Amino acid sequence: MDLPRKDIHNSNLPVVCRSCEARHGGVCGTLTVDQLVELSKHSTRRRIEAGSEVVGQGERVGSYSNIMRGVIKLSKMMADGRQQIVGLQFAPDFMGRPFVAESTLSAEAAIDTEICAFPRAIIDRMVSETPELEHRLHNQALKELDEARDWMLTLGRKTAQEKVASFLYLIATNVDPECIDKSAFDLPLSRADIADFLGLTIETVSRQMTKLRKENIIHVENNRHVIVPDLERLGRTAGND
Amino acid sequence: MDLPRKDIHNSNLPVVCRSCEARHGGVCGTLTVDQLVELSKHSTRRRIEAGSEVVGQGERVGSYSNIMRGVIKLSKMMADGRQQIVGLQFAPDFMGRPFVAESTLSAEAAIDTEICAFPRAIIDRMVSETPELEHRLHNQALKELDEARDWMLTLGRKTAQEKVASFLYLIATNVDPECIDKSAFDLPLSRADIADFLGLTIETVSRQMTKLRKENIIHVENNRHVIVPDLERLGRTAGND
DNA sequence: CGAGGCGTTGAGTATGATCAAGGGGAGTGG
């Protein structure tokens, strides 16, 4: 599945790319040095503060991005304000909907986040020139599809308790993939965001967190820091087989 | 978006492909005559009765398919039997999860369905040889991702009434894409399936259908045939902006 | 100190689930 990276030790590599994490797991890994040089000329690193929007629902999108650090939430909103988070993206995910200029969802930083943004036009051209790049993007789309479908089961069929446990389990296993110890982590989402992700209200999320605390399935410090003594047990509470 | 089809009038075209609908909208449209000839040697048309399974959750999958006619439901099941339909596929969709042999969901015919099945190995090879083919599969994956995310909003944030209306709206606009008149159609799913798609119970689906009938938003004949006098109105009831 | 944001907790309520009964059509067998 992982394609061989090209010339990664070549000293002609753009400076900004040399220390870039995304080049390994992310989409840039398939590009040639020449392509990286060209892309880096037009790419901009941006820091996005927690809570600020990268792309709004219905906006035209002029760029794609790699997430360097942080967490992006993708959400949909109804006319009356009801909101549903439909995906979370972590470094080094690629962010953007290839081949469609108009965004059907909004992207917002959940915590302070850093991205590397490229103009659509350049990426679209490189995709058509570099089958390996399209292959990577295809794989990322399939991964997101698998995740979306997993979450549909959670949204449609799980209880509030299972939903909250599922969320904690998801974060435990995704926030810091490098980190082997999944037993402690900071929640990247507020209670309101968690509610929007789980199709619940803030109050229900809070109550279920309290319940999980009282059952010693989790310990919580400062509202955001969570310790999971037994990940297996959390998984069972989440309804994982 | 639509790539040019190659040599479709060439008389060397395999007989089975000549009258095939999927060659136009489906993935075969990007293949050369030679590729079609090779593929057709190993492809088999299968008829699948309503209710029978094509692929089981957790099974190894040896083939991909084009849906020629009918409707396939993709679903996930929890250990205790709770079930969620995570996608519906209509002709001429491509069915299968590229690059992964093990299925994380089960595929079952909702109504009598006809598919054209190909061995994984051949498709996987053609994908690597034919960038256009990967491009089409990529686009299909992105389409399914968009649909899944739309549905997440429905599952997480809509009321029972809105969910049922959303389902009817979805079917009205998808069952027969050729057909211009969306105002009458047959439901491809039983009440139990609809419930599994909407994250509701059979009883709630039934009650909401009755309510929509009493409000004259739909008319129903023989439980399966639905007439929608005003699609806009149905859309508004579904919570579409 | 007060204001505002975020989270928790409590009381009452409503939406959809559960449990239960029955209608109607298709298929089968006498």
Next chain:
DNA sequence: CCACTCCCCTTGATCATACTCAACGCCTCG
């Protein structure tokens, strides 16, 4: 032809889960 069963769907009564509304605690910031 009717009687019978089975399946699917509908309807009714009751119940429980999660929502709504409200109050309050804690922390940060001015």
